[in-house]
Amino acid sequence: MPVRVYLADEIMTAHLLGDIDHHSSREIREEIDERAGRAHPSRLVMDFRDVTFMDSSGIGLVMGRYALMQELEGELVVENMPEHIKRVMKLAGLDRLANMESGRTRR
Amino acid sequence: MKMTNQMKLSFLSKSVNESFARTAVAAFITGLDPTMDEITDIKTAVSEAVTNCIVHGYRDSVQTVYITAATYPDNRVVIKIKDKGCGIEDIEKAMEPLYTTCPEGERAGLGFALMQSLCDKVKVASKPGKGTTVTLHRKLAMRGQDDSQE
Numbered sequence A: 001m002p003v004r005v006y007l008a009d010e011i012m013t014a015h016l017l018g019d020i021d022h023h024s025s026r027e028i029r030e031e032i033d034e035r036a037g038r039a040h041p042s043r044l045v046m047d048f049r050d051v052t053f054m055d056s057s058g059i060g061l062v063m064g065r066y067a068l069m070q071e072l073e074g075e076l077v078v079e080n081m082p083e084h085i086k087r088v089m090k091l092a093g094l095d096r097l098a099n100m101e102s103g104r105t106r107r
Numbered sequence B: 001m002k003m004t005n006q007m008k009l010s011f012l013s014k015s016v017n018e019s020f021a022r023t024a025v026a027a028f029i030t031g032l033d034p035t036m037d038e039i040t041d042i043k044t045a046v047s048e049a050v051t052n053c054i055v056h057g058y059r060d061s062v063q064t065v066y067i068t069a070a071t072y073p074d075n076r077v078v079i080k081i082k083d084k085g086c087g088i089e090d091i092e093k094a095m096e097p098l099y100t101t102c103p104e105g106e107r108a109g110l111g112f113a114l115m116q117s118l119c120d121k122v123k124v125a126s127k128p129g130k131g132t133t134v135t136l137h138r139k140l141a142m143r144g145q146d147d148s149q150e
Helices: A022-039 A056-071 A083-091 B017-032 B036-057 B111-118
Strands: A003-008 A011-020 A043-054 A075-079 A104-106 B005-012 B064-071 B076-083 B121-127 B131-139
Touching: A003 A022, A011 A022, A011 A056, A022 A056, A022 B017, A022 B036, A043 A056, A043 A083, A043 B036, A056 A075, A056 A083, A083 B036, A083 B111, B005 B017, B017 B036, B017 B064, B017 B076, B036 B064, B036 B076, B036 B111, B036 B131, B111 B121, B111 B131
Parallel strands: A011 A043, A043 A075
Antiparallel strands: A003 A011, A075 A104, B005 B064, B064 B076, B076 B131, B121 B131
């Protein structure tokens, strides 16, 4: 499983692991959505510290979870993005939508 | 310019092969002594192109994806990623950032935009009903050593 999901109080943390591509993002998405749909967290933290590779599938994954948390009236936090992943986000123009300066993005 | 090395690869259009494809291309170019950033750039661009073949070209039917990669004496890498799938009606539109025909799969529509950012040149040749070939050109920095030829 390329993601481990923890719940503490109302904060759900999705610890992402390994490569995020079209293949793995489906499983990650299903796991997070299923758990968040049941628990209704007030905050979802996507932790990228152990992500080894990411293509534009990861951008779809973040945008989709942002929409999910809006639906649940909670917030999304993107944490610990390695440089190479920030680069993909920037090249894709996502830095214009969210502030990623500190490695911690609050939207 | 005469190529210094070449490899050809074909594999089934299963999503599990996306990581195999980008890793194989990365392994092939290690002979050019690329930086980590260069490897990551090329892996990302290849991953986008291969995903397009699987998601769009073959629309989840399992057929064959073809990759040819060649290196040149000026440290250029040329990678062709080809499918014999449905083809693209309007290439210009397909390359527009955020345009996607597959929003339900959470495709961000940024594949071509990323390929263009990560490569020096991206060429797309496509015929509806015949398939699509994406050609990625990327020149790697020369890193001091003489480019010894074998």
